Amino acid sequence: MSTRAVPVAVATPYDVHVGPGALGLAATVLAGRRRVAIVSQAAIADRYLDAVRSGLGECEVFLMGDGEEAKSLATVEHLCRGFAAWGLLRGDAVLALGGGVVGDTAGFAASVYYRGVDVVQAPTTLLAQVDAAIGGKTAVNIPEGKNLVGAFHQPIAVLADTSTLASLPDREYRGGLGEVAKYALLADPATEQGGINALLREHTGAVLARDPGILGDLVAHCAGMKAGVVAADPHERTGVRATLNLGHTLAHALETTGGYGLTHGEAVAIGLVFAGELTGACERVGLDTVDRYQALPASLGLPTAVPGGEALRAEDLLAVMRRDKKAAGGLTFVLPGPDGVTLVDDPPPAALAHAFAAVGVGG
Ligand SMILES: NC(=O)c1ccc[n+]([C@@H]2O[C@H](COP(=O)([O-])OP(=O)(O)OC[C@H]3O[C@@H](n4cnc5c(N)ncnc54)[C@H](O)[C@@H]3O)[C@@H](O)[C@H]2O)c1
Structure with missing residues (x-):
């Protein structure tokens, strides 16, 4: 032993x-x-x-x-x-x-x-x-x-x-x-x-x-x-433990709306890519961080886009995210930024649209 x-x-x-x-x-x-x-x-x-x-x-x-x-x-x-x-x-x-x-x-x-x-x-x-x-x-x-x-x-x-x-x-x-x-x-x-x-x-x-x-x-x-x-x-x-939900906001929404044949960890991997793209589009981090959030899950053989995601509507996933028991009413994401990984409320719609497109959601 x-x-x-x-x-x-x-x-x-x-x-x-x-x-x-x-x-x-x-x-x-x-x-x-x-x-x-x-x-x-x-x-x-x-x-x-x-x-x-x-x-x-x-x-x-x-x-x-x-x-x-x-x-x-x-x-x-x-x-x-x-x-x-x-x-x-x-x-x-x-x-x-x-x-x-x-x-x-x-x-x-x-x-x-x-x-x-x-x-x-x-x-x-x-x-x-x-x-x-x-x-x-x-x-x-x-x-x-x-x-x-x-x-x-x-x-x-x-x-x-x-x-x-x-x-x-x-x-x-x-x-x-x-x-x-x-x-x-x-x-x-x-x-x-x-x-x-x-x-x-x-x-x-x-x-x-x-x-x-x-x-x-x-x-x-x-x-x-x-x-x-x-x-x-x-x-x-205090919000410290909530940082463990990095990648989980999208993952939970995917799991709630049907799962799409993904395991929890696979959904989290896609959620990590989404988080990187979202925070990049909010100009909270540089491209190197966005790339890291994509490359790391990929290097472990994990999916980086939602299978069949073009048939999904971002609006439906957002509606589920708003109901997430960990969100206090609005939309809350755990995102990397200049002060490390923190909670971010209500990112701009254009940044969300960019992040959804990056993980293959929507046409
Ligand atoms: N409490 C927490 O903080 C926390 C955190 C994350 C996830 N969870 C919960 O964990 C659950 C998912 O856990 P999971 O991914 O371990 O799934 P799981 O417990 O369903 O196990 C997955 C499958 O593997 C089988 N299995 C387990 N160990 C095995 C082994 N050594 N060899 C062969 N087969 C084995 C199980 O019988 C099951 O069929 C979810 O319900 C989730 O909500 C809880």
Whole structure:
């Protein structure tokens, strides 16, 4: 086992343990617990349950369904009833073994069961290892919107076992790279010597090939960035944590209006290109930055335009963006500018039209 610990300095600090074999730390981070409820999905449990269970005391597995439909209040009720029937008590713990769907749902169930029991996040997708499992945001979907019912519930530890990424379907891995690209663009190129941008530039092939030697560095860099932002703004109140939504305004609108066959990470990649073009058209950055926002997702094999986008209307996407729960009524984008990445309200219509055209939306 070779893992490293990335600290998350929130009110009750915890570590993200990154590297191959991190699942084997479950017994250590849960030492002394009477019972542990492991929440997972069938295909993931088949592969990784033994690794996480070894050394744990009494535990029981609670399986949930796959996909966004399973991220529901019905699943939370099912899990909580299962916990109660098994006799999970206030001082026991939940362990979420899976991607963001499992992490968000099990995390939310843990936040409400007995008014909150401890949870360990054991993310098995790239997206969950670099993003969803860190920072304590948990939520489920209701028909009126995605992630509309949730709670902040920080885990007591995150076990990001990079060896689990070997079995991830190719599109899921590539989707996670959309979030990785976001971190690279959020990093200040002037100060992040040897950081994520250098890694992506110098080891692109190894990153795409999921080289085990590179994955630990990649996930640790991203986890460190997310940890820093979460520690600065744990409850998304000051605008610092909102910068993590770079590329997400368009991505959410694309997902809400039909998805267009894109994974979340692919939609984020297109959203990053859109953000670069938009901020360039607002004359907030030079062409070099606009180019970077296009070239980085492209170098990771991610789409930079909406497939079939000519049939879409920018006005329809804008209407969805105005309804986005993170927007305070008007249109808010996270954009790079002279002071780094900040929130920008209501950019000029001509700049928006330019950015939509650049990602292939509209005729
Ligand atoms: N809480 C947060 O801060 C936060 C942040 C970003 C995203 N999210 C949420 O995360 C969810 C998406 O998460 P995701 O991209 O991990 O998708 P996911 O959890 O649906 O996993 C994708 C697919 O991969 C499978 N899978 C997972 N790990 C595997 C492995 N190691 N090998 C083989 N198959 C594996 C899953 O069973 C699933 O079919 C969304 O619901 C999103 O809202 C939450």
